[in-house]
Amino acid sequence: MKSGKLQKKTSKRSRFLTFYFIFGSVILLIxxxxxxxxxxxxxxxxxxxxxxxxxxxxxxxxxxNLEHFLFQYFMEEIIPRIDYPxxxxxxxxxxxxxxxxDIESKEFKDLDERQQKxxxxxxxxxxxxxxxxxxxxxxxxxxxxxxxxxxxxxxxxRLKLTPYIDMVLIIIFLLMGxxxxxxxxxxxxxxxxxxxxxxxxxxxxxxxxSLQGWIDILEMRLQDRNCDDEMYSILDNMKGDVKRLSNIxxxxxxxxxxxxxQNCSLNEIITSTIAHFQHRLxxxxxxxxxxxxxEIQGQILPIDSDLITWTLENLIKNAIDAMQHKGGIxxxxxxxxxxxxxxxxxxxxxxxxxxxxxxxxxxxxxxxxRGWGLGLSLAKRIVEEYHKGKIRVLESxxxxxxxxxxxxx
Numbered sequence: 184m185k186s187g188k189l190q191k192k193t194s195k196r197s198r199f200l201t202f203y204f205i206f207g208s209v210i211l212l213i214x215x216x217x218x219x220x221x222x223x224x225x226x227x228x229x230x231x232x233x234x235x236x237x238x239x240x241x242x243x244x245x246x247x248n249l250e251h252f253l254f255q256y257f258m259e260e261i262i263p264r265i266d267y268p269x270x271x272x273x274x275x276x277x278x279x280x281x282x283x284x285d286i287e288s289k290e291f292k293d294l295d296e297r298q299q300k301x302x303x304x305x306x307x308x309x310x311x312x313x314x315x316x317x318x319x320x321x322x323x324x325x326x327x328x329x330x331x332x333x334x335x336x337x338x339x340x341r342l343k344l345t346p347y348i349d350m351v352l353i354i355i356f357l358l359m360g361x362x363x364x365x366x367x368x369x370x371x372x373x374x375x376x377x378x379x380x381x382x383x384x385x386x387x388x389x390x391x392x393s394l395q396g397w398i399d400i401l402e403m404r405l406q407d408r409n410c411d412d413e414m415y416s417i418l419d420n421m422k423g424d425v426k427r428l429s430n431i432x433x434x435x436x437x438x439x440x441x442x443x444x445q446n447c448s449l450n451e452i453i454t455s456t457i458a459h460f461q462h463r464l465x466x467x468x469x470x471x472x473x474x475x476x477x478e479i480q481g482q483i484l485p486i487d488s489d490l491i492t493w494t495l496e497n498l499i500k501n502a503i504d505a506m507q508h509k510g511g512i513x514x515x516x517x518x519x520x521x522x523x524x525x526x527x528x529x530x531x532x533x534x535x536x537x538x539x540x541x542x543x544x545x546x547x548x549x550x551x552x553r554g555w556g557l558g559l560s561l562a563k564r565i566v567e568e569y570h571k572g573k574i575r576v577l578e579s580x581x582x583x584x585x586x587x588x589x590x591x592x
Contacts, residue, residue, distance in 0.1 A: 200364060207356050215349060222345065225338040267336040270306050273329050278302045306332045387432035394425050434493045442569050444485040449524060449591070450477050452488050453517060456495045464503070469510035471503055478518040484591055490565045494574075497558035498528045498587050505532025505585065526589040527577065534583050540576040566591070 271280040278291050284305070286298050294302075309315060309332040317327040335343070398421055405414055457473050464471045502513045511531030518525055535543070546560040566574040572591040579585040 502530035
């Protein structure tokens with residue numbers, strides 16, 4: 184990927200984040216304004232009863248029965264508007280009437296014990312919160328003949344919850360923004376790795392073509408001089424190494440590209456990959472062996488053989504590195520189960536704690552003294568993104584070894 188394209192995509196991500204925070208802030212502001220105006224409208228309705236009563240009181244004729252008017256106005260205008268719980272109790276604080284409580288209206292003594300307890304508990308709670316009004320016959324008489332307990336109206340409850348609702352929405356908005364930022368940064372980091380891989384493949388091209396040309400010239404010169412078999416063996420090894428470098432360049436070039444899977448024998452791919460390592464395994468003090476157990480002979484899968492080989496090589500290299508100071512056996516098992524193909528690669532190396540099972544697939548994460556920590560990250564991308572499979576650490580124990588699992592459909 185060229186730097187211009189990378190900068191262009193990075194710029195798009197920056198614009199997206201800016202748009203998200205600006206647009207999200209505007210939406211939140213509009214919501215807060217609408218919600219606040221709704222609360223103010225409901226509060227205005229609640230207090231409208233006072234000026235309404237005052238206006239009707241001024242329009243009363245002089246001979247009207249004021250007590251009858253107030254009682255009628257209370258029953259017809261005020262009670263229907265009440266949306267908060269009210270409990271009326273006598274001088275002994277025994278409830279005799281209630282409104283907006285899910286308990287049927289009848290004599291308190293006729294209620295069951297549970298309903299009576301609900302009413303008395305609610306009355307005590309209202310009193311503790313200051314929602315109580317004593318009713319007296321007149322101002323000069325200190326004797327209270329009944330009490331009115333009341334709770335919060337729906338509007339007041341919503342008003343109390345407003346700061347918490349605002350806080351929750353702002354936190355959700357910020358968390359989503361932070362999450363989006365992390366995802367975008369991760370995508371940007373992946374793009375950098377993809378760009379690096381493609382640039383590496385591109386840079387390999389010229390010297391590889393040159394090397395192939397020099398090898399062809401050497402081959403012609405050797406034929407003219409009738410050299411011995413040893414020289415031809417050296418030349419063959421050079422050809423093999425150049426071909427391998429070409430394959431590596433091809434693999435890097437496929438990273439971030441659309442690949443075309445073809446029907447291949449997975450068993451043959453695994454066998455040839457193991458054969459490549461057999462001549463390169465340590466055989467001295469820390470001897471390492473590879474054992475292969477296959478139950479997929481003849482199994483054909485739609486895969487990219489080059490990328491799957493790369494994945495297997497990375498896992499086997501990791502297993503060899505994990506056992507370089509102690510030796511042991513690398514066991515590879517391939518089998519079918521429930522229409523899926525499984526590959527288990529086990530070593531007897533240093534192992535890892537469970538907390539590292541997922542971290543090791545992140546780009547740049549490595550336990551080696553040398554290396555970029557890209558092998559397992561690329562393996563995950565190849566298996567899960569390109570082949571719609573799964574790769575994971577099946578099990579591991581510090582000091583005893585690790586088993587990786589690949590699942591292909």
